[in-house]
Amino acid sequence: GRHLGHHRRHRAPREVIVIKRYDPAPPHVVEYHERVVERPVVIHESRPRHVRWQPRHEYRSATPVILGGIIGGVVGNRMGKGRGRDIATVAGVLLGGSIGRDLAHDH
Structure with missing residues (x-):
């Protein structure tokens, strides 16, 4: 038989909408009303998979x-x-910097 995909339902993050009320209330009083909106999220997969989250390194x-x-x-x-040496120096700086960046990302 043919394998049909899995259906998984996930809850979406709650959305909170804050409404500031403008009426004759004293200026130091503010009322907040929340409206929670939930929407289902459906993911269609042909087979189960393992997803691993890895944090990004912020400091480099x-x-x-x-x-x-x-x-x-x-x-x-x-x-x-002369001019050839200048070009070789600039190329060396760029290439060396690129190699240094690549080596740093690998470790």
């Missing part, structure tokens, strides 16, 4: 990028003469 050090750029610039500066 710029040190590997800077060191990679410096090393790349030094290496590039030792190549060629």
Whole structure:
């Protein structure tokens, strides 16, 4: 037979709507009314799956990028003469910084 997908119902996050009332009430009195709206969420899946959440790392050090750029610039500066040396230095800085960033993301 043919396997039909699973249907799972999830509750959506509650939406709270705050209404500020404007009428002859004293200015320091504010009334709040809440209206809760719930909507079902249906997920169609062909087979069960495991989903793992991994938090994003907010802090990333710029040190590997800077060191990679410096090393790349030094290496590039030792190549060629005149305008060619300038181009090699800039290319070394960019390539070294990129390599430093990639190495930092892998660890």
